[in-house]
Every structure is written in C-alpha cells, then in structure tokens.
Amino acid sequence: MADSATLTSRITDALGDAVVDQGEARGTLVIRVRPDAWRSSAEILRRTLGFDYLSFIAGIDWMPAPVVGLVEGDTSTPAQPSDMTFGVAGSAGRFQVFAHVQSTAQHAGVTVRTDVEEADPRVESWVSVYPGADWHERECWEMYGFVFEGHPSLRHLYLPSEFEGHPLRKDFPLLAREVKPWPGLTDVEPMPGGDDEAGEEGTA
Amino acid sequence: MSTTEQPTTPGFEVDPAAFRHLADAQVNVELDTGDMILNMGPQHPATHGTLRLVVRLDGERVIAADPVIGYMHRGYEKLTEFRTYPQVTTLINRIDWLSSFANEVPFVHAAEQLMEIEAPPRAQYIRTALTELSRIATFLLFLGEMGLQVGALTPAFYGFRDREHVLNLIEAATGGRFHPNFNRIGGLKDDLPWGWISETRNVMKIVLDACDVFEDLVVGNEIFQARTRSIGIIPGELGASYGVSGSNLRASGVDWDLRRDGAPYLAYPDLDFQVFTHPDGDSFSRYWVRLQETRESARMVLQLLDGMPAGPIMAKVPRIIKVPEGEAWVETENPLGQMGYYVVSKGATGPFRVKIRSASFSNVSILPWMLRGVYVPDVVTILASLYFILGDIDR
Numbered sequence: 001m002a003d004s005a006t007l008t009s010r011i012t013d014a015l016g017d018a019v020v021d022q023g024e025a026r027g028t029l030v031i032r033v034r035p036d037a038w039r040s041s042a043e044i045l046r047r048t049l050g051f052d053y054l055s056f057i058a059g060i061d062w063m064p065a066p067v068v069g070l071v072e073g074d075t076s077t078p079a080q081p082s083d084m085t086f087g088v089a090g091s092a093g094r095f096q097v098f099a100h101v102q103s104t105a106q107h108a109g110v111t112v113r114t115d116v117e118e119a120d121p122r123v124e125s126w127v128s129v130y131p132g133a134d135w136h137e138r139e140c141w142e143m144y145g146f147v148f149e150g151h152p153s154l155r156h157l158y159l160p161s162e163f164e165g166h167p168l169r170k171d172f173p174l175l176a177r178e179v180k181p182w183p184g185l186t187d188v189e190p191m192p193g194g195d196d197e198a199g200e201e202g203t204a
Numbered sequence: 205m206s207t208t209e210q211p212t213t214p215g216f217e218v219d220p221a222a223f224r225h226l227a228d229a230q231v232n233v234e235l236d237t238g239d240m241i242l243n244m245g246p247q248h249p250a251t252h253g254t255l256r257l258v259v260r261l262d263g264e265r266v267i268a269a270d271p272v273i274g275y276m277h278r279g280y281e282k283l284t285e286f287r288t289y290p291q292v293t294t295l296i297n298r299i300d301w302l303s304s305f306a307n308e309v310p311f312v313h314a315a316e317q318l319m320e321i322e323a324p325p326r327a328q329y330i331r332t333a334l335t336e337l338s339r340i341a342t343f344l345l346f347l348g349e350m351g352l353q354v355g356a357l358t359p360a361f362y363g364f365r366d367r368e369h370v371l372n373l374i375e376a377a378t379g380g381r382f383h384p385n386f387n388r389i390g391g392l393k394d395d396l397p398w399g400w401i402s403e404t405r406n407v408m409k410i411v412l413d414a415c416d417v418f419e420d421l422v423v424g425n426e427i428f429q430a431r432t433r434s435i436g437i438i439p440g441e442l443g444a445s446y447g448v449s450g451s452n453l454r455a456s457g458v459d460w461d462l463r464r465d466g467a468p469y470l471a472y473p474d475l476d477f478q479v480f481t482h483p484d485g486d487s488f489s490r491y492w493v494r495l496q497e498t499r500e501s502a503r504m505v506l507q508l509l510d511g512m513p514a515g516p517i518m519a520k521v522p523r524i525i526k527v528p529e530g531e532a533w534v535e536t537e538n539p540l541g542q543m544g545y546y547v548v549s550k551g552a553t554g555p556f557r558v559k560i561r562s563a564s565f566s567n568v569s570i571l572p573w574m575l576r577g578v579y580v581p582d583v584v585t586i587l588a589s590l591y592f593i594l595g596d597i598d599r
Contacts, residue, residue, distance in 0.1 A: 025531035026317045027467060046445070053444040053460075054566075055535070055544060058559040065285070077286050078554025087531050087548055100533065100546070100561070104444055104453075104460040111533060111546075132446035135569040143281075158274035158598065167282055174286055 004029065007108055014044050023088035028100075030111045032089040038097075038114045039124035039150070045101055046129055051110065055100040057126065057136035059116070059144035062086055063094045065170040077177065094118050097146060099126070099136075116146055125150035143168035239267065244583070246275050255568075255594055259575065259583065266583060269575035271568060276598040284558040289315050289389060289525050292555065297383040299562055300596040302345065303338035303539045305374065308387040311558075313469060314534040314547040315389045318527045325471075327391040327517045332471040333404075333508045334377060334386070335536075336501045340411055341370040342539035343498040346591050347418045350491055353588035354431040359422050366414040369407045376400055389525055391518035401509050411502045418495055432487035436574055436586035439485060446573070447566030450541025452590060455493040456485035462537035469536060474511065477504050487589035494591070526553055540564050540596055560599055564592035 008029055012019050018037035023030045033041045045051040064082050084094070091113075098113035116123055125148040126133035137148040138157040145166040148154060156163065165172055240261045246254040254275035260268040280299065284292050296311055297304040309331060316322060323331070348363015371381045377396055378384035386393050422428050438448060440456040453460060461479040463472045480496040482489035529551040535544035541563030548557040567590055575583060 025533055026314075028533045030531070052441060053449075054447045055542065056447070056546075056559060056561040056566075058546070060548065060557050060559075078288050078552045080552050080554075080556055081550050085529075085550065098546075098559075100544070104458050107460070107465040109533075109535075130445045130447075131442070131573070132448075132566055132569055135565065156274075158277040160274075167279065172282075174282060177286060 007110075011045075011049060011110060014048050015041055021089040023090075025088050025111065028109060028111055030088045030098075030113065032091075033112055033114050035114045035116070035123065039126060039129065041112060042099075042101075042126045042129040045110070045112070049103070050106060051101040051103045051108075053102040053104050054126075054130040054132045054136075055102055055109070057097065057099040057133055057140060059140045059146055059168065060087075060096050060098060061094060061144065061168065061170045062091055062096070063170045089113065091115055095121055095144065095146070097123050097140065101130075121146045123148055127151055142166070145169070242580070246272075255587075255592075255597070257571075257575075257583070257587075259580075261580065264579050266575050266578050266580065269572050269583075271571050273568070273594075273597050276594050278599065280599045281558060281560055284555055286554070288553045289527060289555065292558070293387055294383075294385055296560070297385055298595055299560065299599055300538065300540055300543070300564070300593045301382055302342045302593055303335075304380075304382055305338045305378070305384050305386065306335045306536070306538045307543065308385070309335060309470070310534040310536045310543055311545045311547070312387040312389055313536075314532040314545050315525075315527055317532045317534065318530050318547065318549055319389070319521070319525075320528075321390050321519050321521060323391045323519055324516050325513045326395075326515045327519075329471050329508055329512050330377075330392055330396060330517065331387065332475075333505055333512075334374060334384070335470065336505050336508070337370055337374055337404075339501045339539040340498055340505075341367050341374065343494050343501075344370065344411070344414065346494055347415075347422070347491070347498065350585075350588050350591075351422050351428065353584050354428055356422065356425070356428065359418060362414065362417060362421070366410060369410055373400070373404055373407055376403070388518065388521075390521035391516070395517050401512070404505065404509060408502045408506050412499060415495060415499045415502070423492060423495065429488060431582075431585055432491065432589065434484070434486050434488075435582050436487045436578065436589060437485045438570065438574065442573070443485070443570065446570040448541070448570055449563055449566065450537065450539070451493045451497060452490055452541065452567055454479065454481045455489040457481055457483045462535055462542060466535060466537070469534070471508060471511075475504050475507055477507075487585050490589045490591070524553065526551065527555070535561070538563055540591065540593060541567055562596045562599055564594075564596035565599070568592050568597055 018033045018041050019031055020034055021032040062084055064080055064084060092115040095116035095118055096113050097116055098111055100109060100111045102109035123146050125137060135157060137151050140146055141154045142156050142159055143166055242259050242261055245256040256272040258270045259266045280295050283295055293308050296307050299307050344363050344367040348360040351359030375381045377400055378386040438456045440458045443453050443456050459481050464479055477500050480493050482493050527549040529549055531548050533546045535542055543563055544561035546559035547555050550556045
C-alpha cells in the first residue's frame with residue numbers, strides 16, 4: 001500500500017482542476033470530479049497514474065425513499081433519515097456515478113465520482129478507456145436510467161428488454177413489500193434476555 | 205439484440221436457375237457456409253447455472269459471442285435497502301453459493317469498520333480458516349470439473365468426493381453446508397465444536413493428497429494439455445482493464461493477491477504463504493494456478509490451526525445494531541476473485557446503498573473478446589477454465 005498522503009497529492013495534482021472535492025471513506029480515497037471531466041479523468045487515472053484495474057462503476061440515488069404502503073407497526077424496513085444528505089465529497093444533486101479503480105502494481109485504489117443531472121441524466125462513457133466498463137454501464141443505465149454517451153450499445157443486461165422503470169432509483173417501489181405485509185409481523189418472537197423497550201410483550 | 209437475427213432460410217419457391225448450377229456444385233465443391241447463430245444455454249452443463257451464450261459461427265469458428273445474463277437476477281442491491289444489517293448476510297450468502305462463507309466476510313467487515321469495532325483474534329482466525337476452507341471446497345470442484353469438460357470423467361468423481369470432506373468440516377462448524385450465515389457483526393455465532401481442529405488436520409492431508417492426484421491425473425495428461433494449452437489466452441493488461449481478478453488474472457502473470465497486497469484483513473498478515481502466477485494466461489495456466497492455490501490454502505489452514513488463539517469470539521456490540529453515517533469499501537480475495545462491498549450508511553439499522561462488486565461479473569465480461577476466433581469445442585473449456593458461478597454474475 002502506498003502512503004495515502006502522497007497518493008492523494010499525486011492524484012489531485014494529475015487531475016488538476018477537474019477535482020471538485022475529495023474525502024475519505026474508511027481508508028479509501030474518494031475524489032469528486034467535474035461531470036465534463038469524467039472521461040478525461042479516467043484517461044489520466046489509467047494512462048498517467050497506472051490505475052490499470054477497473055473494479056466497478058455504479059450509480060447512487062441520494063434521495064430518501066418515499067415511505068408508502070406500509071402497514072402500521074411494520075418495522076421490517078429500516079427507517080432512513082427523511083432529509084437528503086450526501087456522502088463523502090458531497091454532491092450537487094440527487095444522482096451520482098461512482099467508480100473504483102485500482103493499480104495492480106502499486107497496490108492502491110481510488111474511488112472517483114461525479115454528479116449526474118436529474119433532469120437530463122447524461123454521463124460520458126468509460127468504455128474507450130476501460131473496456132470492462134461496458135457491462136457496468138449497461139447495468140447502471142437500466143438500474144438508474146443514466147445515459148452513457150459514447151457507449152457502443154446501451155441495452156438491458158439483467159432485466160427483460162421490455163422492462164420499464166429504473167429499479168434502483170429510490171422512488172421505484174419494491175412491490176413485494178407493498179402488496180403483502182411483512183410475514184414477520186404475524187410471527188413476533190420476544191427477544192431473549194429481556195427487552196429494554198418497556199411495554200413490549202414477553203417481558204413479564 | 206443478436207438473438208432476433210435468424211439465419212436466412214430459402215422459401216418454398218426455388219429459382220429454376222439454381223438447378224442449372226446443381227451439376228456444377230457437385231464438381232466445384234464450394235459450399236456457401238453462411239454465418240450460423242448457435243444458442244448455448246441457458247441450461248448448459250459448463251455454465252454452473254443459467255448463462256446463455258449466443259455465438260455467431262463461421263463453420264466451426266466463433267466470429268462473435270454475446271453472453272446473455274440475468275436469468276438469475278434477484279436484485280440483491282435493491283433488497284439490501286429493505287433489510288437490517290444482520291439480515292443482509294442471509295442474502296449475500298446466496299451470491300457465490302460455492303463459497304458462501306467468504307461472501308459474508310467483506311460485508312460484515314464493512315459494517316464493523318463503520319461501527320469502529322473489531323472482532324476478537326480468535327474470531328478472526330476462525331473466519332480465516334473457514335474462508336480458506338471455502339476456497340478449497342470451491343477449487344476442488346473446479347479441479348475435478350475441468351477434467352469433465354475435456355472428456356475425462358474420473359477427476360470429477362475425485363473432486364466431488366474430496367470436496368465432501370471439506371463441506372463436512374464447514375457444516376460441523378457452522379451448521380450449513382452451503383449457506384452458513386455464521387458471521388455476526390463483531391464476531392461469530394459460535395465457537396468451534398469439539399474435535400474440529402484434529403479432524404481438520406486429517407482432512408487437510410486428504411486435500412494435499414488430492415492435489416497430487418490431480419497433478420498426475422489431469423495436469424500431466426497429454427489430452428488435457430492439448431485441449432487447454434494456448435487456448436483462451438487473456439493478456440494481463442487487458443484482463444485488468446476488464447476487471448478480471450483472482451486466479452484468472454494471476455494466471456495471466458499479474459502478481460496481485462488482495463490477501464497479501466490489499467488492506468490487511470483477517471489473519472492474513474500473520475500467515476506465511478506464497479502467491480502463484482503463471483506467465484501464459486491460457487486455460488491450462490488457470491488450472492495450474494488454482495491447483496497450486498488449493499495446496500497453499502491447505503497449508504494456510506494448518507498454520508491457522510497451529511496459531512489459533514484462545515479467547516472470546518464476539519466483541520461487545522449493542523443489541524440493536526445501528527451503523528453510524530459513513531461510507532466504507534471493503535474488498536477481499538475470494539475464491540473467484542475480488543469481492544467487494546461499497547456500503548453507504550446513513551445512521552439507520554439498515555444500509556442506504558450497497559454496491560456489490562462480485563468477481564464473476566467482471567470475469568465473464570471479457571468473454572466477447574476472448575471467444576472471438578476460437579473453435580466451438582474450445583468454448584466449453586474456456587467457460588470452464590474461467591470458473592464462474594451464475595449467482596455471482598447475476599446477484
């Protein structure tokens with residue numbers, strides 16, 4: 001593992017004014033770049049800095065999921081905070097794309113991310129830099145609806161070709177949870193060793 | 205999609221002019237071998253699940269291949285957003301079902317990092333031992349099954365027979381042969397049962413002997429070499445840019461193993477082990493590297509048993525697990541390659557977003573490049589030598 005401070009300065013120097021913000025996710029460097037420098041950043045990362053290995057490309061939707069259709073008392077779905085907060089290195093809006101690249105020789109990795117406009121979700125494609133981006137971007141396109149400009153053939157990867165909607169967006173409902181109450185509701189078992197929440201049954 | 209393209213078939217109306225040339229055709233044998241589209245799968249013995257491969261053939265040669273995946277897509281990334289942290293490990297057991305225990309480790313590790321707790325040393329050692337046992341079980345199946353794909357039946361029986369011993373060990377310790385669900389955030393569910401350590405020592409002898417048998421029976425076999433040498437070559441640099449990882453990348457000469465080179469995890473820094481690479485990058489070298497790694501894993505398990513510390517197996521964790529806000533990326537060297545989880549938490553009892561980086565997905569994404577120009581019988585050996593699990597592709 002390279003020294004993290006020198007690695008950070010090497011990357012930020014090479015990327016120059018493309019860097020918007022940077023942060024750290026438990027030991028992993030996270031760099032947020034300008035959307036129009038998304039492809040050129042990949043170019044610099046691979047050709048100049050030697051990050052030869054593409055780990056993944058994925059999207060994220062920072063919007064809190066709307067709580068709908070839940071039966072009262074259904075605690076099966078973990079409650080998330082209701083206001084929109086952004087993770088490490090911030091975000092301009094709801095959508096972001098993030099990717100992790102690594103160097104097999106220097107044994108180091110970096111996560112890069114960029115903002116995606118909500119009204120017109122377009123990102124530059126990485127296929128010309130990392131050929132492995134092909135499938136990752138197809139997955140991201142069908143799950144989030146991001147259009148990767150320059151991708152040779154954006155078509156469905158996992159889902160049937162007539163599928164509508166973008167399942168990993170937070171406003172896409174998980175129907176299995178809405179048409180039927182969570183089975184755990186009818187089969188409540190008291191926690192062993194007493195319970196610290198007063199009034200719960202089973203704590204006679 | 206290429207599936208909609210059908211080979212053109214002549215209608216019932218045949219041009220009489222064609223008959224005039226019939227006699228010519230008998231003499232000048234110049235048959236038109238138009239491209240044919242062959243559909244392999246979704247059910248095919250070489251695919252470990254439901255992978256469909258659409259290949260366009262010119263005679264016996266593949267000119268284009270398009271893997272069609274998604275027959276087993278279960279949407280785990282969405283489901284994790286509706287589960288609490290302890291519930292997620294049940295799901296991720298089913299990603300790579302041949303080495304489920306190894307799947308749980310990076311996720312549990314990510315949650316532990318965010319909560320800033322650490323499993324006690326004994327738990328780390330047991331986790332490492334069980335991870336290596338899953339690797340041995342996964343690879344023993346590969347070592348046997350790869351023989352099957354080139355027409356040798358015997359190694360398959362040996363592989364299944366010897367894997368059974370290892371699965372018995374995993375079952376004895378965890379209660380589950382395939383889906384242990386044994387990791388807890390902060391440690392393990394239970395300690396090892398009585399007699400497990402001595403039994404494991406015996407089984408490791410069986411495994412080391414089995415590796416010698418495979419070396420004689422398969423690696424030294426002339427037919428096996430003819431079918432695998434210089435077939436399905438992945439250049440190291442190209443493989444890395446496709447995200448090919450694990451033994452597949454090491455067989456292409458890239459000396460990179462996360463157990464040694466990644467952020468330190470589990471008990472690997474305490475172990476003395478060798479990382480094997482092969483310069484060729486063909487199907488044969490992928491077999492050879494996995495064979496050496498099976499042996500090395502058995503030696504690592506023996507080291508772990510010798511150095512197993514005493515003590516508790518669970519750290520102190522709150523009864524209701526709430527993970528503080530933050531992001532963590534944890535990657536591990538799994539039997540099939542790099543497995544990683546990017547966990548985004550917003551301080552709730554469940555994760556906000558989990559990106560599952562599974563090894564087989566990237567390993568298979570190189571297939572369209574690899575299969576161009578190979579012969580049809582070699583497609584099967586290439587698929588087998590890449591060694592993927594469909595649950596690990598489709599998630």
